[in-house]
Amino acid sequence: MFTIYRADDRFKADHGWLIGRHSFSFAEFHDDTNVSFGPMRVLNDDIVKPLRGFGAHPHSEMEIVSLVLDGQLKHEDSTGQSAVTTFGGIQRMTAGTGVVHSEVNPSSNEEVNFLQMWFFPDESNLTPSYEKTEFNVDQLKNNLLPVVSKTHSGKEIAYINQNLTIYLSDLEKGKELPFTQDEGRKILIFVIEGELSIKGKTLYRRDSVRISNKSNLDILANENTRFMLIDLPA
Numbered sequence: 001m002f003t004i005y006r007a008d009d010r011f012k013a014d015h016g017w018l019i020g021r022h023s024f025s026f027a028e029f030h031d032d033t034n035v036s037f038g039p040m041r042v043l044n045d046d047i048v049k050p051l052r053g054f055g056a057h058p059h060s061e062m063e064i065v066s067l068v069l070d071g072q073l074k075h076e077d078s079t080g081q082s083a084v085t086t087f088g089g090i091q092r093m094t095a096g097t098g099v100v101h102s103e104v105n106p107s108s109n110e111e112v113n114f115l116q117m118w119f120f121p122d123e124s125n126l127t128p129s130y131e132k133t134e135f136n137v138d139q140l141k142n143n144l145l146p147v148v149s150k151t152h153s154g155k156e157i158a159y160i161n162q163n164l165t166i167y168l169s170d171l172e173k174g175k176e177l178p179f180t181q182d183e184g185r186k187i188l189i190f191v192i193e194g195e196l197s198i199k200g201k202t203l204y205r206r207d208s209v210r211i212s213n214k215s216n217l218d219i220l221a222n223e224n225t226r227f228m229l230i231d232l233p234a
Helices: none
Strands: 002-005 011-014 018-022 040-048 053-059 063-070 073-077 082-085 089-094 099-104 112-119 129-134 145-149 165-171 176-180 186-193 196-198 201-203 208-212 216-221 225-232
Touching: 002 201, 040 186, 063 073, 063 165, 073 089, 073 129, 082 089, 082 129, 089 145, 186 196, 201 208, 216 225
Parallel strands: none
Antiparallel strands: 002 208, 011 018, 018 040, 040 112, 053 099, 063 089, 063 112, 073 082, 073 099, 089 129, 145 165, 165 225, 176 216, 186 208, 186 225, 196 201, 196 216
């Protein structure tokens, strides 16, 4: 399976203070054919106005990852954790048995654009936890850099309770990256900025593709491109 999801086909929610674009069924948007991909349940591309955000609200039995693309994002939760993240940082929260958190834009004059991703954990009743990590942005150049993973370790990689890895890359125009995974797994690629060619198909800014049963890929940048690749279990 090789299914492309175009940026303009995503559901758009405009709440004034928030403009969200949903790649999966979420809130008032529901599509029985687009609920999840492997353990991935949510991929929201959100823009939040200055000094606004998501007030305190509960979560449980979910792994939640926030990746800031532009601006600042402030996290606070009922375990006492608080942090502000910009691009180069990852926020990972294990909701587990239950946690209350908020995510707001602390800036008085800049919007924040971030990706929020939810994944089902590989076990239930986990103790809630929060982690903020920072990766070296320079290491994205022509490389697939793991930034969230259960199987890759390091102080710059956020740990997640699911057998997946989130990679980021800044691929220069004309450069090609190979990617190989074990058979039977899934791949989701999301173009943050730029343009890619994969298997003869072109992906543009904020397009994504979901791939099953293809364990070897060659990813070509048609222009300087920043993208995310998620290696997922079936």
